[in-house]
Amino acid sequence: MKGTLAAISALTTLGMVASVNAAPRELKWTDESLRGAIWEQPVAATVSPIIYMNNCSTGCTITPGSNNAPMNRSSIPNQTSNVPKYTGSAAQWNQLVACVRATYAAYNVQVVTDRPPAGTNYHMAIVAGTPQSVGMQSGVLGVSPFSCGYIANSVSFTFANVIPSNISELCWTVAQETAHSWGLDHKYDNRDPMTYLSGGPAMKTFQNQAGSCGEYSARQCQCTYAGTGASAMNSHALIMSLFGPSMPATPDTMPPAVSITSPAANATVVAGFEVTANITDNVAVAKAELRIDGNLVGTDMAAPWSWSAPASVGQGSHRIEVKAYDAANNSATGTVDVVIGFVCTGDGDCMGSEVCLSGHCVAGPDMPGGLGTPCADNGECTSGQCATSETDNYCVDSCDPAKADSCPSGFGCVLAGNTGVCWPGSGGDGSSGGCNTGGDGGTVLVGLGFAAVLFSRRRRR
Template sequence: MKRLLLCALVVASIAVPGRGHADSVRHDASSIDESGKPMVLAERPRTSRKWEQIDPSVLGNIVAAANTNKIFLNRCAGGCTVTPGSTDSRSNRSTIPDQTSQLSAFSRGDAVWNNVVACMKDVFTPFGVEILTTDPGSSVNHFEIMIAGTPQQLQLGSGTGGISPFNCQAQYIPNSLVFVFDVWGNSIEDICATAAQEIAHSFRLDHVIEPSDPLTYFNFNGRKRFKDAELQCGSDCVNGRGPFGQTCSGANGQSHTCTCTGLNTQNSVSVLKALFGTGTPTPPDLTITKPKTGDNVMPGFPVAVEATDVNGIGMVELRVNSMLTASITQFPYVFNAPTTLTDGTHNVEVTAYDEFGASTKKTVQVVIGKPCGKPADCPLDTDTCIGGRCVPGPGVQGGLGTVCVDNTSCASGQCAADNKGNRFCVDSCELGEGQCPDGFGCLEAGENNGVCWPGHDDGSGGGCSTGSGGALAIGLSFLALVIARRRPRK
């Protein structure tokens, strides 16, 4: 049998009132600022080591990708029995306790627990991970985080906030069982960050000095998220040494080489994606604040954008008439359109990407020169006129009123569906202004937004009544009209 060193890593101290704090840094995006000198927690977390016998045949079967994507959050309702032995979440066995031990149940109530679960799902959204609150069972491979009990119940010191086995010989510890103790009060962010850190230790990841990453001992005001960047290992030094004897250096003596690799930095996002693949991050919130659809503008007109995302904005792109004009990676997101644009209608498209590639796209149409008053004013016979803008009409592929599958089917980038299953390419219009061409009416599509919908009678004389039995006879509540959204990029 081959001995494999497993080192138990203790997370943050419970001495919350005595903690230092990081210098104030704006974190409205996911930018990393290591220029400050964050203070280490006043009462230092302790580390301990556990030896574990691992069958070499098991070690040889551990490949780069994890054998499960399930992470079970266990609040130990009614208590949890943990038995000593080789780590195995399926049987609640761990190398951490010296004897069979009983963890008391998580005591902070359903509201705190549900918010912790939501936080963990949020933090792990960029990765192909399934966060569970129901035990998948003894026959299903899974990682497990017990969020319950006290460190003394596992024969650990009172200053221990959490603990995980740690292994440098494999990419991950199969069926790892880690612990976050019920010592954080009602602090959802502390419980969540500690849980994220402890399970990440089971994937060979070390501590880092970036305050906004879960793998740090430094305090941070906000939600900690794994950063897609090479981060300096450290934040856990005591008397000039890291937990495993590394020499510490840096401006505040808290930097050291990463335990498993010997390098100075690690990228936790790369490690987690290699293990679990890419998840489906929530796309950014995006608004084009200037110009608005239908605005009459001059060549070189400014384009102002508001873009936010919980994971931070990675880039915002401007396209005019489908041509990439500019890209910006830092706030404020303000562009100028080309000065060479000629008279006519122009499509302004803005795409915002978060740090993990999820995207949101918004478009507006503007007019340079004299606005159109009727389809005959447009340069193309196939165009129609909506609110002074020339747009592709019903006679062309992707034009107004064309049957569509999704947004990419439409020249306007808008495919709408009603509750009868009808799907048509639509374009924006001002409610009550009679802007839609013959055969169409301006139909409310939520939040006082309108779209030109085929056959709808908006009272302007452009559409025709569908009657009570028609496809759009939906009580004129318009709640069933949904603008189809693009799927986020992966």
């Protein structure tokens, strides 16, 4: 881009993804006569490889005018606007930053979360607020200035508070809006971050392939690109021409970390039980799969990682596997074994020495590792939970303290933090004190009858 082409031929592109119920997208040219202008390689000195992801942790005040990221000035709002902070959790923010970095990993682009020092040129990607924060209609997920060329010190917006926990959608939007400021049009390819189309991979990558521009149908590109004209666009080639390849780096060979948080190992569960997992990765988690006895049950493309087991999974022992993949296709698996017990209304509905707990049969006190049997650690209990008082260690299982008949005869449901466990000989209303279940294979000592801050932890593998 030469001279003031960005200021002259600037337009506004609403980068909304198709899976969100969005208002129609708008293109706002300041000079309609420049539609179809030639995309020009900018002067190298004006190009900055820095994307500053700003979550407006203390709020962002944006003034209207020509784009100037260091001055918090943007061509998007028509008046001074206050953008509230990102409402997602710190963990979700970190996951989003990692995803954007992975999307741009092939290029000499730096994604930072601290504002660069004074005198530095950079693109500011605001990832916070809602469209109304800058005077736009509801249903818009992102917006960026657009030109048939590179806009220096541009400011783009991803309205993350619309869907703060949908990491894949937000990552897609941040990538699309930043690239709009470099002169990339929408691409009619659901594998590419520049797409409007739903479907395709959750982790989108800039495609090294010339293809039609367009939103929900193919059309001519609004800029004329070198080598493809207005008939097609190669997003990868354009970004590579601006920034070049990333510096040589060690390939990502680290797999995700997978921990099944529910159910506990060796737990007795009922049909249709929930499976939840905690999954982290050094770059980004791409997807996770649930298998029961080797059969694929479901695939999640973004956190929270949770599934419901099919009601058709029958009585008996079952192997639960959660397999996670990262962007480099490294994988790791978490595994637990569970038992689906018989449905019951009382001990008489159960077989042998089993007892009825919260509507399903579990191993009773006369069975090895059963409810109320002495234990030294979680691994000795069929429930995966060993609890301790000042003098006794027993295998326990979860119960509802609000229900008087939640536990079998001879047991009471005592509070353990925000949940309850069946404890031998308790009155059943939690009045005899609290106990605690152990994590990492051990027990935690909390005396019955003593006031204490209690919490429940499950065994992890």
